[in-house]
Amino acid sequence: MITTSIESVPGKQIVEHYGIVQGSTVRAKHAGVDCMAGCQNIFGGELKGYSQLLEESRQEAVDRMTAQAKQLGANAVINVRFGTSTITQGASEILAYGTAVQVN
Amino acid sequence: MEIIVFIVFVGIAYVVGTGIEKKHFNSLKEREAKLLSLPSLTTKGLYPEDQIEECFLVTGSVVISGDYFKAILSGLLKFFGGRIVGYESLIDRARRESIIRMKDKAKAWGADAIVNTRFEMSKLDSMTNQNGTGMFELLAFGTAMKLKK
Amino acid sequence: MTKFVPKEIKENVNVVKDDPLKVFFKALAGLIIILFMSFVILIGISEIAINYLPARINHSLGKVYQNHIKTPDHLQTDREGIQKLLDAMIENAELKHLNFQVEIMENEIKNAMALPGGYILFTSTLLAELETEHEVAFILGHELAHYQNNDHLRSLSRSVIIGALFGAVSVAGVGQAGNIAASSLNIFGMKYSREQEQSADEFGMEIVYQYYQHASGATSALERIYQEGEVLKTMDGFLSTHPITSHRIKHLANLIERKQYPILKKDALIPFHFEPSKDPKIEHNVISEAVD
Numbered sequence: 019m020i021t022t023s024i025e026s027v028p029g030k031q032i033v034e035h036y037g038i039v040q041g042s043t044v045r046a047k048h049a050g051v052d053c054m055a056g057c058q059n060i061f062g063g064e065l066k067g068y069s070q071l072l073e074e075s076r077q078e079a080v081d082r083m084t085a086q087a088k089q090l091g092a093n094a095v096i097n098v099r100f101g102t103s104t105i106t107q108g109a110s111e112i113l114a115y116g117t118a119v120q121v122n
Numbered sequence: 123m124e125i126i127v128f129i130v131f132v133g134i135a136y137v138v139g140t141g142i143e144k145k146h147f148n149s150l151k152e153r154e155a156k157l158l159s160l161p162s163l164t165t166k167g168l169y170p171e172d173q174i175e176e177c178f179l180v181t182g183s184v185v186i187s188g189d190y191f192k193a194i195l196s197g198l199l200k201f202f203g204g205r206i207v208g209y210e211s212l213i214d215r216a217r218r219e220s221i222i223r224m225k226d227k228a229k230a231w232g233a234d235a236i237v238n239t240r241f242e243m244s245k246l247d248s249m250t251n252q253n254g255t256g257m258f259e260l261l262a263f264g265t266a267m268k269l270k271k
Numbered sequence: 272m273t274k275f276v277p278k279e280i281k282e283n284v285n286v287v288k289d290d291p292l293k294v295f296f297k298a299l300a301g302l303i304i305i306l307f308m309s310f311v312i313l314i315g316i317s318e319i320a321i322n323y324l325p326a327r328i329n330h331s332l333g334k335v336y337q338n339h340i341k342t343p344d345h346l347q348t349d350r351e352g353i354q355k356l357l358d359a360m361i362e363n364a365e366l367k368h369l370n371f372q373v374e375i376m377e378n379e380i381k382n383a384m385a386l387p388g389g390y391i392l393f394t395s396t397l398l399a400e401l402e403t404e405h406e407v408a409f410i411l412g413h414e415l416a417h418y419q420n421n422d423h424l425r426s427l428s429r430s431v432i433i434g435a436l437f438g439a440v441s442v443a444g445v446g447q448a449g450n451i452a453a454s455s456l457n458i459f460g461m462k463y464s465r466e467q468e469q470s471a472d473e474f475g476m477e478i479v480y481q482y483y484q485h486a487s488g489a490t491s492a493l494e495r496i497y498q499e500g501e502v503l504k505t506m507d508g509f510l511s512t513h514p515i516t517s518h519r520i521k522h523l524a525n526l527i528e529r530k531q532y533p534i535l536k537k538d539a540l541i542p543f544h545f546e547p548s549k550d551p552k553i554e555h556n557v558i559s560e561a562v563d
Contacts (some may be wrong), residue, residue, distance in 0.1 A: 025167035034276045035168055037161040038239060040217065042285050044210045046196075048203030049443040082284040090278045097165040103243045105209045106256060108200050108444060113217075113241060117163040119273070128451055136292065147283075158277040168273045195291060197446030198298040207287060207294050214285040235275070 019084040020094035021116065027094050030121040036090040039118045041082030045075045046109035072112065076100065079114040092118035132191050139189030143211060150218050157225045162236035162264055169237060175270045178231055181263040182224030185246065186216040188255040213258065217241065220262040228266035239264030302445070302452045306436055310456055313436075314463070317428040321421050332423065333388010342375045346395065350375050356404070357391070357411050360482045364415075371415075381496055385414035387423045400495045404541040405479060405488025412475030419474060422467050429460050464512040472519055473526060486532035487540055490520050 020027055051067035058065050080098075087095050098116035105111050188196075192208035199206050220241075228236050239262060246257035342350045354373040361371065371389045381397040391414045401407055417423065433456050440449040476489040493516055513519075527534065 025165045032168065032273050034274050035161065035163065036276055036278055038164060038221070039280075040241075040285070042210070042214060042217070044206040044213065046200045046203055046206055049201045049445075051203070052200075052444065053442075085284045086280055089280055089282060089284075091276075097163070099164060099240060101241050101243060103258075104245060105206065105213070105258075106196055106200070109196060109206050109209070111209070111213055111243070113243070115164060115239075115241060117165050117168075119168075125451055125454065128447065140291070155279060158279060161275045161277070191291070191295075194446065194448045195295050195298070197444070198295065198302060198448045201302060201443055201445050201449070202298060205287065207289055207291050211286045214283070 019087065019092075020121070021080065021084065021098050022094070022096050023098045023116075025097055027096060027119075027121050030094075032094075032096075032119045032121050034120040036087075036092055036118040036120075038115060039083050039086040039090070039092075039095060040113060040115040041079045041084070041086060042111060042113040043075050043078045043082065044105055044109060044111045045071060045078075047071045052108050072102070072110065075110065075112040076114070079112045083114045083116060087116075087118035090118050092120055094119050094121045132194055135190035135192075139191055142189075143215065146215050146219075147211075150215060150222065153222050154218065157222060157229065160225050160229055160233065160235065162221065162225060162228075162239045164239055166237040166265070169235060169267060169269065173269050174267050176268040178228075178233065178266045179263065180224050180228045180231070180233070180236060180266045181261060182220040182222065182227060183259060183261040184216050184219045184223065185257060185259045186212060186219075187257045188212050190255060193255040209256070213243070213260070216258060216260045217243075217262070220260045224262045224264065228264075231266055232268060233266035234269045236264040236266050299448060299452065302440075302449070303455060306440070306452055306456055307459065310432060310436060310459060313432045314429065317432065318425070321424045321428065324421075324424065331388075333386065333390060335387075343377060346375045346377075349398070353393070353407060353411070356408060357415075360408060360411060360478055361415070363482050364478050371418075373411075383410050383414060385417040385423075389418070391415075397496065401492065401543055402495070403488055403491070404543045405483060405485075406492035406495065407488075407543050408479050408482060409475050409489045409492045412478035413471050414475075415478060416471035416474030417467075420467065420470065422471065425467065426464065429463060433457065433460055461512060465514045468513045469519065469522060472523055476523055476526065476532075480532050484533075485535050486527050487535045489523050489527070493520050493523070 022028075026032060047067050047070075051071070055065045055067055079100075083098070084095060095116040095118055098114060101113040101115075103111055188208060192212065195208045196206050221239075224236065224239070242261040242263075244259050246259055247254055350373055353375075357371055357373055371391060373391050373393070375393050375395060375398065378394040379396055380394060381400055382392075382394050383397055384392045386392060391411065393410075397410075398407075401410070433453075436456060437450075437453040440453045443449065445452075472489075472493075476486055479489060480486050496516070514522075
């Protein structure tokens with residue numbers, strides 16, 4: 019499944035389009051990581067636990083989006099955008115959305 | 123004693139909340155089917171500019187809140203990590219609702235397609251209140267277009 | 272212009288099909304299991320640590336009470352009598368060496384307590400209820416058992432551990448469910464407390480047997496204390512620190528039968544006469560004569 023964040027798939031022709039597809043997931047890291055992040059807040063720098071969490075969530079959101087696109091019979095998703103927000107302290111939601119198209 | 127009150131609250135919240143959610147999902151399915159003819163896209167290039175007659179910015183938004191059972195469940199699941207089951211369905215149905223509202227407005231205006239749609243979400247209650255159920259506003263906005271016949 | 276093909280998305284990928292109720296119960300059970308295991312491990316560590324603690328700690332704990340407990344003057348003779356009995360029993364049983372001190376307090380509640388530092392406290396109403404010397408001996412033995420088993424330190428460490436686990440759960444941000452799960456630890460704490468009381472009962476009875484060569488007074492002392500108004504019959508003693516008195520009596524009776532300790536006939540028992548009067552010219556009660 020091809021995904022791009024531009025309006026087209028370079029080198030290919032868009033034949034049909036099916037509308038918006040979206041994939042979202044809400045995830046949290048376990049309590050130990052929360053504690054470590056709290057400590058690291060004091061010293062600054064990258065919060066490795068949370069970076070990993072959001073990385074996994076983003077991958078899952080993109081997977082769900084492409085799964086929805088597959089259901090519609092598409093083979094590419096163009097103009098993909100992301101959105102992140104906090105649900106509760108320590109749990110965040112990642113959204114990935116794009117337009118499902120068929121290219122040849 | 124407090125345990126009994128807690129269990130009663132959680133039970134009521136679970137029963138009522140799941141009922142509301144099921145009804146909402148069914149209604150979403152119906153309305154989405156009706157609005158299927160009006161596409162909403164994130165691109166704008168699929169409709170070349172010489173084909174466009176008129177443009178109009180449309181938005182659809184909804185404010186949603188979880189029930190007490192979801193709040194308790196999310197607290198427990200946060201301890202172990204992984205997927206927060208309750209809030210996934212909540213945010214998903216809110217987003218679909220906002221898309222439907224946006225499409226309704228576009229259809230009322232007479233649009234043929236909605237291009238360049240984007241989503242925004244924000245949390246309306248305070249982050250420091252850990253025991254709260256959480257209020258979220260989901261916004262979907264895009265450009266509705268009338269195509270030349 | 273590209274063609275639009277409207278298609279319906281049949282399966283919603285953004286929602287998992289797990290039943291949230293099942294997920295809830297699994298998560299709650301997991302949390303309670305984790306709390307329980309940490310509780311057991313911490314209690315185990317504290318039990319080992321307590322065995323190595325010096326007796327100085329008990330003494331320093333006792334200094335808190337020193338100035339607050341003073342037997343009123345008109346009860347001093349009774350106090351001395353009971354003190355003599357206590358010292359004789361300790362001598363006979365070769366127990367730990369603490370400076371045990373008996374004090375009597377005037378109070379409407381029938382109670383006897385062992386306070387850290389070697390204080391054994393009786394209330395005047397309790398002494399009024401007791402009829403034989405053997406019953407007083409049993410209560411003294413029960414309190415001595417608490418010292419022997421370091422029960423004060425164990426109760427203290429238990430409350431500290433439960434408080435720490437409660438605090439850990441709050442900091443972890445679990446919310447209401449965490450508070451409920453941590454409160455369930457209290458139930459385990461109560462069970463430990465009841466076990467402590469039960470073993471103190473047994474120990475007390477052993478001391479009485481060692482001193483008198485019979486076990487009279489053990490069950491009758493318990494009967495006297497709680498005859499009027501048992502508080503927690505409804506919950507079957509689930510949440511109380513002491514076992515239900517009828518259970519305690521039954522347990523001791525079974526033990527007496529199993530070990531075949533003799534029980535004296537009613538007229539062979541040594542009576543104990545306590546008059547909680549305000550008259551300073553109180554007569555010597557029988558107990559001091561019996562010990563001499």
